[in-house]
Amino acid sequence: MNRLGRQKLLSFYDNIRHRKIISTSLLYIVTCWVILQVCSITFPIFEFDNRYFHWLLIAFIVLFPVVLVFSWFYNFSIKGLVKVVPFCDRRSLNNMAPFIDRRVHNKQTKTKVHEGWFLYAESGPLEGLEYQISHDIIIGRAVECDLTLLRSYISRHHAKISIKDNKMTVEDLHSANGTLVNGEKICRQQQVHNGDELKFKDIVFTVREYVSRIEHNALLDNTVLLD
Numbered sequence: 001m002n003r004l005g006r007q008k009l010l011s012f013y014d015n016i017r018h019r020k021i022i023s024t025s026l027l028y029i030v031t032c033w034v035i036l037q038v039c040s041i042t043f044p045i046f047e048f049d050n051r052y053f054h055w056l057l058i059a060f061i062v063l064f065p066v067v068l069v070f071s072w073f074y075n076f077s078i079k080g081l082v083k084v085v086p087f088c089d090r091r092s093l094n095n096m097a098p099f100i101d102r103r104v105h106n107k108q109t110k111t112k113v114h115e116g117w118f119l120y121a122e123s124g125p126l127e128g129l130e131y132q133i134s135h136d137i138i139i140g141r142a143v144e145c146d147l148t149l150l151r152s153y154i155s156r157h158h159a160k161i162s163i164k165d166n167k168m169t170v171e172d173l174h175s176a177n178g179t180l181v182n183g184e185k186i187c188r189q190q191q192v193h194n195g196d197e198l199k200f201k202d203i204v205f206t207v208r209e210y211v212s213r214i215e216h217n218a219l220l221d222n223t224v225l226l227d
Contacts, residue, residue, distance in 0.1 A: 019084050024071040025064075032060040083152065096137065096146050098129040114210035117168045119161070124203030125150055136162045139200070140173075153177050153201050168192050168207065177201055 016022060036057065043053055074081045099118065120130045126147065137146035142156040149158070155175035162169045171189040172179040179186055180199040192198070194209035 019072055020075055021068060021071050024076075025068065028064065028067050036060070095126075095148050096131060098126075099132040114208075116210060117163060118208040118210065119147075119198070120206045120208055122197075122204040122206055124200075130208070133161055133163055133168065136160065138173075140175075149200065149203055151201070151203065154203070158200060159198075162189070168209075170198060175200075 036053075039053055039056060042048075043050070073084055075084055076082075099114075117133045118130055119133055121127050126149070131147065138157055138160055139145060139147045139149065140156050140158040141149060141151065141154040145157065153176070155173070155177070157173045158175040159179045160171045160173055162171065169189050169191050170179065170181060170186065172186055177200070180197075181190055181192060182197050183199070192207045194207060196207040198205040198207065
């Protein structure tokens with residue numbers, strides 16, 4: 001098998017794991033086996049015809065491919081049926097590198113110095129990651145975006161984050177589901193401040209601005225206290 005064939009096979013296997021097809025199949029088989037065992041005991045007690053047992057077995061066999069196809073698109077969870085997000089290898093994305101990964105606590109992350117504008121992912125596929133915004137970036141579903149959010153309700157080019165004159169602004173790029181700033185849908189470019197919340201349906205980012213100790217002290221020196 002050549003290298004391309006192995007890559008396709010690995011990609012297909014990753015898709016199967018991502019969509020939990022193996023676990024769903026095992027769960028279906030075990031469930032059917034338990035039901036058949038119960039039926040094999042109860043049917044003679046209630047004097048049901050053996051044909052019903054055979055029909056039930058055939059139905060389980062026929063439904064097995066249906067379950068496989070269904071599990072390719074949906075997963076069972078506590079919240080009910082959840083649509084599976086298409087698998088995409090992170091290596092194929094052009095996502096900018098996170099400044100800090102809050103999911104990993106180590107000494108290296110603590111040595112980094114915060115200064116400037118940042119976006120911290122509170123939820124969604126990038127949850128726990130913090131990104132430094134030093135230039136204009138595009139957020140969307142397309143793999144060529146600076147921050148790719150692999151969700152069906154995210155437009156290919158959903159929003160634009162801009163930095164100009166040390167101010168951060170967000171602009172909705174005519175997305176299907178809109179962009180919310182502090183819970184309000186925006187219709188034009190809007191300036192955001194430290195602590196503001198950017199929301200793309202259920203994906204939430206928090207805007208953070210960090211200033212150096214020198215700038216912080218200078219601001220305090222220039223502050224006029226009123227009695």
